[in-house]
Amino acid sequence: SLVIKQAQMMALSGKQISGSRPSGGYGVYLDDSTTPNSYKLFINDSVTASYEYDAGDTVVRSFNLSELVSLDSIVYTSMIFVPPKGIIYVSSCAGGALLSGTGLITLRLEGNRYAYIEINEQGQTDVRKTP
Numbered sequence: 001s002l003v004i005k006q007a008q009m010m011a012l013s014g015k016q017i018s019g020s021r022p023s024g025g026y027g028v029y030l031d032d033s034t035t036p037n038s039y040k041l042f043i044n045d046s047v048t049a050s051y052e053y054d055a056g057d058t059v060v061r062s063f064n065l066s067e068l069v070s071l072d073s074i075v076y077t078s079m080i081f082v083p084p085k086g087i088i089y090v091s092s093c094a095g096g097a098l099l100s101g102t103g104l105i106t107l108r109l110e111g112n113r114y115a116y117i118e119i120n121e122q123g124q125t126d127v128r129k130t131p
Helices: 002-012
Strands: 026-031 038-043 058-064 070-072 078-082 087-091 096-098 102-109 113-120 125-128
Touching (some): 002 038
Antiparallel strands (some): 102 113
16 A cells, blocks of 8 residues: 555656656556565556556566465556546556546455455545455
8 A cells, every 4th residue: 555655646746757757657566476476666657658567667666465465356457646646547457547436456364364455536545454
């Protein structure tokens, strides 16, 4: 949730990289293909700037989840906040689309417990134990 907020704040504050603000925005990519699962804070600056994470985007920082935590039932693999208003695009590997309503990230914890991160179209995030 903190990395999602960081991407959002980078877009809202007009964070510059190499002297300019990337028009494609800042995002978070959730990767359930790695072991352990991971996520990346990235700049949507590839040539296509397609409002989804791709190999041409600049990774600001990568994070590995604990071996005891995994991504589960991912609806969206990336969330991108576009400056100057922080408009949110979400993607499920089929091109980005404006977030409408809410998006949910499910984390599977040790002992078959779950945690949920919900984000709505205004950029509010909520971490809770029930969906």
